[in-house]
Amino acid sequence: MTSHADRVRVAPSVLLDSRLALFHETERWLAVADLHYGYELSLRAAGALVPLWGMDEIETRLRALLAEYRPAQLILCGDLVHSRASRAEARAFLDRLRDLGSADACEVIPLRGNHDRRAFGADELRAEFITPDFYFHHGDAPAPVADVLGARTEILGHYHPAAMLSDGDGFRTKLPAFIQARQRWILPAFSPWAAGGVKHPSDFSGARVWRCSPRRIFPPG
Numbered sequence: 001m002t003s004h005a006d007r008v009r010v011a012p013s014v015l016l017d018s019r020l021a022l023f024h025e026t027e028r029w030l031a032v033a034d035l036h037y038g039y040e041l042s043l044r045a046a047g048a049l050v051p052l053w054g055m056d057e058i059e060t061r062l063r064a065l066l067a068e069y070r071p072a073q074l075i076l077c078g079d080l081v082h083s084r085a086s087r088a089e090a091r092a093f094l095d096r097l098r099d100l101g102s103a104d105a106c107e108v109i110p111l112r113g114n115h116d117r118r119a120f121g122a123d124e125l126r127a128e129f130i131t132p133d134f135y136f137h138h139g140d141a142p143a144p145v146a147d148v149l150g151a152r153t154e155i156l157g158h159y160h161p162a163a164m165l166s167d168g169d170g171f172r173t174k175l176p177a178f179i180q181a182r183q184r185w186i187l188p189a190f191s192p193w194a195a196g197g198v199k200h201p202s203d204f205s206g207a208r209v210w211r212c213s214p215r216r217i218f219p220p221g
Contacts, residue, residue, distance in 0.1 A: 005216045010208075011153075016178050018212045019061050020188045022155070023069050027131055030069050032062065033077035033138070033157025034189035036115065037093055038086020045085040057192050059093060063100070071106055075129055077157040077187055078113025078138025080120075087119040113138040113158065139186070153183050160189040162196030163211045165218060175218070181207040188212055 006018040013025040022031045035058055040050045066074065074097065081090035094110060101108045110116075112125035129136040135149050139156030163177040176188035176196055184207075189196055208220040 006214075008210070008217050008219065010178070010180055010210065016210055016212070016217060017065065018214060018217050019065055020176055020190050020212055021065050022178070022185075022187060023065075023071065024134075027133070028072035029075055029131070030065060030071035030073070031075040031077055031136065031155060031187060032065075032190040033187035034079045034113070034160060034191055034194055035076065036079055036082040036189070036191040036194060037090045039082040039191060039193045041086040041089065042083040045083075054192050055089065055093070058190065059096070062097070062190075066100065066104065066106065070104060073107045073109055073129075074101060075136050076108070076110040077136055077155065078111045078140070079115040079157065080110055080113070080125070081116055081118075082191075083115065084118050090119060109136075111136060111138055114140040149183075151183075153185060155185050155187065157187045157189065159186050160194045160196035161186050161209075162188075163209045165211050165213075175211040175213055178210040178212065179207050180210065 007015050010016045013027070015023045015025065017023060020032065023029070037055060037058060040052050040054050043050045080094065081087060094108070098108045109129050110125045111129060112120070112127055116125055127137065130152070133152055134155055135152040136155045139158035161177040161179045162174050164172055165175055166172045174195065178188055179186040210220060211218040
């Protein structure tokens, strides 16, 4: 696959896409985290009049990624939904993804996050997904025991990482970030509403921080 400013190879065969997704070129999985689908419905249920564009933006961006990469698995690393207020819409969205995946031989693998427990039954979403080299889970629970994780790289969401970008002349902006430690990677939140925090967990100090704008990824440093 051709190299572009909006995607970088962050490990052998692993591409980070500026649309806040991770793709493995040989294992053929596409991973995203923290969609928080229906966040605006949750705010409206609480009395805040916010626009409803977020759900369409999430689906449009995800469909574009699926059409481009054509993965064998789409891994949703937790917090598919934001709250019970958007349960029906999130279920319908997941059904559309599964229908789309069936047409393209892509298995949709939704993992359970802390927000999902409010909208889905315990047996509707998986707790984890394991490949020979990677261990996927949401990240709100402790890491798996060593004999399960082994030499695998842990890929999680939950933290909504972000980092500041400065031009040195006073302009500063906050961007979603992909945090990459040796054996633990944190995905940026896929939700357009999830601004994220500029600090990441202390055990990720010294990790590589990739800042993602819509059209360009800024390397660590």
